[in-house]
Amino acid sequence: MKISGTSITSIDPSTGEAIGSVEISTPEDIQKAFKRAEDSFHFWKNVPLKKRISYLKKVGEIIFEERDEIAELITKETGKPLMESYSSDVLSSLDAISYYCKNSQKILKRERVKFNQPFLFGKKAWIEYEPFGPVALISPWNYPFSIPIVSIVPLIIAGNTVLFKPSEFTPMTGKKIEEIFKKAELPEGVLNVLYGDGEVGREILKQPVKKVFFTGSSQTGKEIMKLCSERLIPVVFELGGKDPMIVLKDANLDTTAWAAVWGSLFNCGQTCSSVERIYVEEEIVEPFIQRIVEKMKKLKMGIDFGPIQNEKQHKKVKEHLDDALSKGGKIIYQIDIKEKRGLFFPPTLLYNLNEGMKCIKEETFGPLIRIIPVKDWKEAIELANSSNMGLSASIWTKDLEKARNMAKEIQAGTIWINNLLYSYNATQCPWGGIKESGIGRVHGKFALFEATYPKLICSERGKKKGELWWFPYDEKKIEMLKDGITFLFGKGIKRLKLIPSLIKWFLR
Structure with a gap:
């Protein structure tokens, strides 16, 4: 995007070429x-x-x-x-x-x-x-x-x-x-x-x-x-979102690895509901990472993923990656970007991360895949809920009863079990988050x-002279009102004795 004088020129982030322009209002x-x-x-x-x-x-x-x-x-x-x-x-x-x-x-x-x-x-x-x-x-x-x-x-x-x-x-x-x-x-x-x-x-x-x-x-x-x-x-x-993906040890690792790659890199990670944190039970971290690397090797630039949309966002993603590496983060795998044209950024698999890194606590909005080992699902939920955002989250396990119970504990507007993102394309489903992820719902x-x-509109025929609770007040009205309250909310057969008083109330 380029602003010049009174117009905005749209730029193709893949090539840097101008697409067209509009006049600024x-x-x-x-x-x-x-x-x-x-x-x-x-x-x-x-x-x-x-x-x-x-x-x-x-x-x-x-x-x-x-x-x-x-x-x-x-x-x-x-x-x-x-x-x-x-x-x-x-x-x-x-x-x-x-x-x-x-x-x-x-x-x-x-x-x-x-x-x-x-x-x-x-x-x-x-x-x-x-x-x-x-x-x-x-x-x-x-x-x-x-x-x-x-x-x-x-x-x-x-x-x-x-x-x-x-x-x-x-x-x-x-x-x-x-x-x-x-x-x-x-x-x-x-x-x-x-x-x-x-x-x-x-x-x-x-x-x-x-x-x-x-x-x-x-x-x-x-x-x-x-x-x-x-x-x-x-x-x-x-x-914004900082969506967690929780992978339990009984999950189908092959399917879950594809989901992790797609959920992290869909639209080059520039999605409010992108997977931004992957919490994996310790026992399966190594085989899970191996499968993610296998999937990433199959991706092709320009077909499966595109560039970052604008320079400002490109700088932010690089800043998050550099911050992680400076604090001990490790690159497990990075897709090679052979062509240096446009605003392409190499999809990157990161490990050895902690909660103090920008890529873990802030929304990145870019093609980073972040793996964080956890002892068990309870620790995963605790870390998932530690974010100040709460748009969506996913749980991956064969134990559906456990997943449903976990879903109740996660602070987010949408929870997917053994899948992710798809409900956005189903307009009947509400969309929105809690905390700093939004106010209200769309869809x-x-x-x-x-x-x-x-707008509530109340109506009646207008033939009555007034209501019991209107002015002027007197002792008789107070007693009738007390009897009415007792009849409506009291207990026991003595309520029946109040019926004559209530008839007078309704006939006013």
């Missing part, structure tokens, strides 16, 4: 975009839900028709293998659109609330799920297509309007998203795409948006939260609940 552009979003909201929220869904169905059709072009653009702009552009961006997006188009009406329908309390007899109530209004969506560069699509779709279906800023590192994918929604003839002002770096993001947050949805680093999330706290703007954050019905607020 000015403060005036952002203010106008918010005004469009605000004006459009009053119209859009009243469009029938079925009609809103029809626009998103058209978006899905366009994405499917242009899936090859989209995948190739993502691979150029991020450097990830083409296989991963299809699996983690195109597939995820189509699955999300399909899910919300099929399920939103059921999830967002009016919900009846029953009054079971006798003293509220005759009253009715229901919940309406109301959109917030203009909301801000700020997305990252690692999954520049699926992460925004998976958020935009439920926000728009629910009736919100959106100010969307794609990452400055992947502006052309953001531009493609803008083009797709225009082709779908989404009404003007419902989706407003703004381009730029953190300064543009801060300018967006100066607008009176009603909620903020952000995916990115924990540090940036904290900065955004400070800005939002001044006006008590609610937020949904999907932040599934939870994304629609985050995109709305529940």
